[in-house]
Amino acid sequence: MQLGNKLRRARFENDELTQADLAAAVGVTRQTIISIEKGNYVPSVLLALKIARFLQKPFEELFFIMEDDGKIHSTPKQERNTP
Amino acid sequence: MNIKLFLLLIILLALLAYGLLPRTRLARRFKMNETLFYMMNIIGVLCGVVGLIVTLIWPHTILSHHYFELILLPAFLVFLFAAAVMNIQSPDAPYDEKQNHDMTTAAALSLPFSVGGMFLLYAMYKEGMIDGLMWFPVFIFLSLTVFSSATLYYYKHR
Numbered sequence: 001m002q003l004g005n006k007l008r009r010a011r012f013e014n015d016e017l018t019q020a021d022l023a024a025a026v027g028v029t030r031q032t033i034i035s036i037e038k039g040n041y042v043p044s045v046l047l048a049l050k051i052a053r054f055l056q057k058p059f060e061e062l063f064f065i066m067e068d069d070g071k072i073h074s075t076p077k078q079e080r081n082t083p
Numbered sequence: 084m085n086i087k088l089f090l091l092l093i094i095l096l097a098l099l100a101y102g103l104l105p106r107t108r109l110a111r112r113f114k115m116n117e118t119l120f121y122m123m124n125i126i127g128v129l130c131g132v133v134g135l136i137v138t139l140i141w142p143h144t145i146l147s148h149h150y151f152e153l154i155l156l157p158a159f160l161v162f163l164f165a166a167a168v169m170n171i172q173s174p175d176a177p178y179d180e181k182q183n184h185d186m187t188t189a190a191a192l193s194l195p196f197s198v199g200g201m202f203l204l205y206a207m208y209k210e211g212m213i214d215g216l217m218w219f220p221v222f223i224f225l226s227l228t229v230f231s232s233a234t235l236y237y238y239k240h241r
Contacts, residue, residue: 028179029117031238040241041181 004066007037010055017055026050086149093156097163104167113168115177120238123165127231130158134224142217151220158227182238189233196229197222 011017019033026047035041036051043051052059064072104110134154138145145151169177178186204221207213 029120029182031117032179032181035181035241041184044180047180 001068002039002066003042004039004064004072005036006062006064007033007051010057010062014055022051022054025054086153090149090152090156094159097160101163101167105171110171113171115165115168115172119165119168120178120182121235123161124231124235124238126157126161127227128235130154131224131226131228131231134220135228138217138220138224142214145220146216151223155223185237185241186230186234188237189230192233193226193229197226200225 007022011019011022019037020030023030023033027050028047032041032043036043048063049059052062055062066072104113134145134151137150137154141150145154200221201218204213204218208215208218
């Protein structure tokens with residue numbers, strides 16, 4: 001199980017934002033953004049939230065859990081509200 | 084010029100620059116960025132490798148002729164410069180979270196290497212193969228090499 005992301009697509013949807021621009025906006029280095037996009041580095045919750053806020057996307061749309069068999073595990077909205 | 088005097092002069096000048104840099108206009112020009120991070124680690128690897136080679140080839144002269152300090156000098160200067168830049172820019176968080184993560188992993192890796200190296204040196208010393216004082220340069224250069232190279236590797240490839 002690992003963390004997947006749609007960061008690359010979100011950047012392109014955001015006026016083809018470069019990795020360097022995104023990195024500068026959220027206060028990290030370009031290499032950190034590259035590693036997150038490749039799935040090599042799992043960002044902290046704070047950084048992931050900063051990225052989602054800057055790209056104006058819901059957190060769940062950018063980051064998701066990927067099962068070992070490649071299936072994407074999405075969290076339905078009604079599940080989130082149950083205790 | 085005497086090598087001891089030269090080293091002392093350089094270190095004093097570097098410490099003076101460290102103290103004065105934040106007060107000058109030049110301070111705004113320097114940033115703790117990826118280039119400086121790479122430079123620190125590349126110089127760390129170079130000094131470490133050169134130091135290890137020289138220590139293994141000329142174990143006695145490296146300490147008696149102060150080559151040990153001379154080889155470490157570039158690493159010391161670049162680390163001091165980075166420390167000055169960090170001091171000016173953002174003392175709370177000089178590195179980003181991945182850099183911190185990579186350096187922590189590299190430090191954890193350099194510990195068993197250093198301990199292993201010390202065990203090997205101890206065994207060689209007990210057999211009378213090497214001088215007892217050699218542990219210090221080997222420990223410093225080995226730790227520097229493993230730490231800097233592992234940091235570079237993790238930063239670039241993970």
